[in-house]
Amino acid sequence: MTQETNPETNPGTDQESNPLFRHFERLYWIEFPLFIRDMVFDDDERKVLVFVDYNRKTTFPCSCGRQGLKIHDRIIREWRALDIGSYQTIIHLAVPRTKCPDCGVRQIKVGWSREHSHFTYLMEERILLLTQYMPLSNVARFLNVSERRVRKVLERFQGGARPPSRERAGPGPVPGIEAGADAKAGDPPPKGAGGRRRKD
Numbered sequence: 001m002t003q004e005t006n007p008e009t010n011p012g013t014d015q016e017s018n019p020l021f022r023h024f025e026r027l028y029w030i031e032f033p034l035f036i037r038d039m040v041f042d043d044d045e046r047k048v049l050v051f052v053d054y055n056r057k058t059t060f061p062c063s064c065g066r067q068g069l070k071i072h073d074r075i076i077r078e079w080r081a082l083d084i085g086s087y088q089t090i091i092h093l094a095v096p097r098t099k100c101p102d103c104g105v106r107q108i109k110v111g112w113s114r115e116h117s118h119f120t121y122l123m124e125e126r127i128l129l130l131t132q133y134m135p136l137s138n139v140a141r142f143l144n145v146s147e148r149r150v151r152k153v154l155e156r157f158q159g160g161a162r163p164p165s166r167e168r169a170g171p172g173p174v175p176g177i178e179a180g181a182d183a184k185a186g187d188p189p190p191k192g193a194g195g196r197r198r199k200d
């Protein structure tokens with residue numbers, strides 16, 4: 001689970017080589033400059049590990065709008081996504097952090113999840129939907145997640161907060177990251193892609 005790829009020795013060479021990964025990037029809202037480097041099927045744990053990566057030369061924007069910040073350091077994070085068949089799906093990324101002169105050290109935003117969440121948007125949406133029909137403990141058991149994390153999702157979206165499906169209507173660029181000349185053909189345009197997400 002703590003495996004980390006080493007792009008310094010293999011900078012982006014897989015990026016164009018596996019068409020299946022490109023399809024899964026669309027399914028999971030993994031967007032340029034991030035890409036799937038590897039997917040590992042763990043039959044013992046019944047899990048699919050999706051390893052997301054980026055070219056180490058990539059610069060990122062700060063959420064304040066300042067562009068072109070180099071990577072300060074990285075924090076390994078994992079997100080639970082919707083299952084593939086009977087296998088749990090875990091998205092894994094050593095999240096780059098930038099050091100902005102105005103804002104300090106901050107994680108970049110990712111397209112598949114809100115800040116501080118252990119789940120993807122689609123997984124949170126599933127949790128919210130199921131809790132309308134069954135007790136929280138049953139939702140946790142059904143999805144094989146902890147009750148504490150189910151409760152945190154409920155607390156986050158109660159009180160009139162919009163559910164994730166309305167914050168993010170579909171695939172689109174990560175806000176604040178300019179898709180440059182390397183952006184994949186067929187990427188949707190930056191504007192009108194379902195609105196911007198709230199800032200946590």
Ligand SMILES: [Zn+2]
Nearest residue numbers: 062064100103
């Ligand atoms: Zn900033």
